[in-house]
Amino acid sequence: MTINETATAPAEATASRPIARNITDLIGNTPLLDLDAFAQRRGAKASLIAKIEFFNPLSSVKDRIAWAIIREAEESGELRTGQRIVDITSGNTGVALAAIATSRGYPVKFYLGDNTSPDKRKLLETLGAELVTVPNSIFIDPEGLTKLVEQIEREHPEAYFTNQLGNPSNPTEHYRTTGPEIWRDTEGAVDVFVAGVGTGGTVSGAGRYLREQKPDVRIVVAEPGDASLPTEEQPYPAEIDGVHKVAELEDDQLPPNYDREIADEIISIEAEAAYAVARDVLRETGLFVGASAGATIGVALQLSQRDEFAGKTIVAIVPDSGERYLSAGVFG
Numbered sequence: 001m002t003i004n005e006t007a008t009a010p011a012e013a014t015a016s017r018p019i020a021r022n023i024t025d026l027i028g029n030t031p032l033l034d035l036d037a038f039a040q041r042r043g044a045k046a047s048l049i050a051k052i053e054f055f056n057p058l059s060s061v062k063d064r065i066a067w068a069i070i071r072e073a074e075e076s077g078e079l080r081t082g083q084r085i086v087d088i089t090s091g092n093t094g095v096a097l098a099a100i101a102t103s104r105g106y107p108v109k110f111y112l113g114d115n116t117s118p119d120k121r122k123l124l125e126t127l128g129a130e131l132v133t134v135p136n137s138i139f140i141d142p143e144g145l146t147k148l149v150e151q152i153e154r155e156h157p158e159a160y161f162t163n164q165l166g167n168p169s170n171p172t173e174h175y176r177t178t179g180p181e182i183w184r185d186t187e188g189a190v191d192v193f194v195a196g197v198g199t200g201g202t203v204s205g206a207g208r209y210l211r212e213q214k215p216d217v218r219i220v221v222a223e224p225g226d227a228s229l230p231t232e233e234q235p236y237p238a239e240i241d242g243v244h245k246v247a248e249l250e251d252d253q254l255p256p257n258y259d260r261e262i263a264d265e266i267i268s269i270e271a272e273a274a275y276a277v278a279r280d281v282l283r284e285t286g287l288f289v290g291a292s293a294g295a296t297i298g299v300a301l302q303l304s305q306r307d308e309f310a311g312k313t314i315v316a317i318v319p320d321s322g323e324r325y326l327s328a329g330v331f332g
């Protein structure tokens, strides 16, 4: 391990920050962290930067879209006082929705994949959400998903279905906030952007913004490797929580919020390799990232070793914290 010699003391309390009036005022403007020393020890020729989404108030990238969906549905009048909110979620969207919705007086009910980490489950229960478990394979099974959506609408005709997989407020919010933040904070230096696909909102929205600023920016999707494919013996294998396969899927198996045209490249990484990266990042830098960030940083590391990216700047999204995976076998 090396000590970062450029480390500085915290800034003195000179730059003032307004007192937030609502928790939602604290969403976004998450920090970037330079992981160059970590990457260089692994032969990187490019600069590697992490965008740390666990600085959001409910500690994940999903705060952005949960608030955007609720805000826009309230503004349009689709979501009314006291109405129940329902959605299908792998955890983080549920956590953000539950906290924001409950504090605004909406009860919440979520349909959760059966590979969701026990920590996220506990958290959702603590936040007052009602939970229904569904097979995780439903996320790549168009028929199963359609049936589930129909079931939800049948059982809860009165509810507001936030529909993170298809709600346009999701990619639009990443286009409005995540992409511009990366562009602003790297001062336009970003050459490569790496994200995983759950709903596809992050990569499609932020990716579209970055491509508009710099047409030759490379957008790369990190997807789970083949060990994450369901088999007969293991119908619901350990997957990289929150992130699904995309490359071999048909259009109707992909979430509507994933823009199939956005990725220049899709690179797979096995769950175990992603977990190892998350453990290394923690040990060597002190940054405690979650499972899907192990995948994005792992893929960013591979890219950073390529000659074509020598001297370039790679930004990897860190969707959530390792604290959401303490009982999930990621950190032992």
Ligand code: PMP
Residues within 6 Å of the ligand: 062, 090, 091, 092, 093, 196, 197, 198, 199, 200, 201, 202, 203, 241, 242, 243, 290, 292, 293, 319, 320
């Ligand atoms: N990582 C984690 C931990 C997530 O919860 C999600 C969302 N399910 C993602 C990555 C993927 O983000 P998106 O839905 O924007 O594609």
